[in-house]
Amino acid sequence: MSEYAEFIYVADLIGVAIFAITGAIAAPGKRLDILGVVVLGFVTALGGGTIRDITLDLYPLVWVEDTLYLYVAIVSAVAAFIASRYIPSPRRALLVLDAMGLSVFAILGLQKALAAGAPEAVAVMMAVITGVAGGMIRDVLTGQIPLVLQRGGELYATSALLGALVYLGAYQLLDEPSPWLDISAMVIIFITRMAGLVAGLRLPEFIVR
């Protein structure tokens, strides 16, 4: 595996771990048994990528071929399950972790779509979908309006879109893929989302009269 491919692989697994944790800590006040937590962590962590790969007809799915993805999701969810008994996990932690997962998955989703030959507009849409879909499934399953559609969703999809567009622009100026470009775009997404959360920044709102 090239150094760059290795970087992508590790980043993907980190994204899986982060989203699995958010799935595991997403149900405050609810009482799930440990396997319910694993199921929720699993669909949150692998749901976005699965939708992307099914949509683009990229088979076999990564986690079907490489079971390390499964184990990372399961171990992360179980660890979060255990840790949450000793460490309180406020909603703020969920929002920060979710923003990290969003950053990683949006850029990896963009790359995978481009590598599969999707048109740029589709690739950008895939960046947003890969970033937000896992969390959407998590929120629907726990009976909540998805974060991306909630009041708390300040600059959520927006940050993923912005990072994807920056990446796309810079990508065409470079000769070869670089982990630094990827990391920069991820950081842009994370910072934009955090700024939105902290400062309550938001795009024009939609208020039905």
Place this chain on the structure above:
Amino acid sequence: MSEYAEFIYVADLIGVAIFAITGAIAAPGKRLDILGVVVLGFVTALGGGTIRDITLDLYPLVWVEDTLYLYVAIVSAVAAFIASRYIPSPRRALLVLDAMGLSVFAILGLQKALAAGAPEAVAVMMAVITGVAGGMIRDVLTGQIPLVLQRGGELYATSALLGALVYLGAYQLLDEPSPWLDISAMVIIFITRMAGLVAGLRLPEFIVR
């Protein structure tokens, strides 16, 4: 492209635009930013067709191959977002637009399934699924019971089923496909659904004692 294929293409894009608008105006009282609205419009508009094509293994998906679908969904959702600041969009508007989208997508879903060689029973099921799935996703994401399963769901799936059966019967009498048959079947669905809504007509109800 033959004249008939052109008709289908335009009808499909009209269906996408209509459902994208319903997605954008589906969250009364909720405060979404403009990209949240676009995401909701997008999944409502393209969700039904995506499920149909994945189920029937029809790759590449239309909107992955032809990005005009994406742009129509996005522009429609944004336009509805802007318009809704000046024009009140009552729930009634949502129901009428949803019925229009249902009519168009049910018949196009039926045709696409038949063209893909699906058995007639499957094609009829696909008509219902293509017609209702986008709206179901929209309703689940905004925290509501899907229209097709709600009290307001008078003759909802029923109208799609009726139109599909009429189409299927007439289709076998004709020598070649005709836009007029398509439009007639769509109108039958729309009128049936509207009649159900206006007159409160409904099939026998299911009441658990």
Place this chain on the structure above:
Amino acid sequence: MSEYAEFIYVADLIGVAIFAITGAIAAPGKRLDILGVVVLGFVTALGGGTIRDITLDLYPLVWVEDTLYLYVAIVSAVAAFIASRYIPSPRRALLVLDAMGLSVFAILGLQKALAAGAPEAVAVMMAVITGVAGGMIRDVLTGQIPLVLQRGGELYATSALLGALVYLGAYQLLDEPSPWLDISAMVIIFITRMAGLVAGLRLPEFIVR
């Protein structure tokens, strides 16, 4: 068809019928028309297997190729719709039927994944997914937290996991597939789940402080 293949086929149809009935009786207090009930029965009965087959790229989907699946789902949902007007169907009936469907689909999902050459960890995950996904879709569509994630979810995913592991262990000791092994594993799942429900057994719980 070999005797064993026949057994699998019949078991699969029985699972479809059971889950279609749970879909039809899942909305106590809600007023669905008969086609809403059919739609709900259909997605509950065929949703789990559809997700499994799409994930594993097993096309054409069984119910697209063999319409008997469709008819069994529809007839079962309609029969439950009619029966529920004369026979009260308490929540307890739903839980028992759901446990039966879970047992059947978990083992059949495991087998289908193994037959498709999936790694064992993936096959076990597929057992759980096939068993729980249909019911999850049903619960989300009717506005409830999925059973597998609810307080009433005592040993839900756990029982499916246990049965799958027992099956996997015994499977490697046998020379050829046997309906008795399948039935035994299904019974283990059903009894475990029932024991969990009746005795209120559960795995360590997850309580966010």
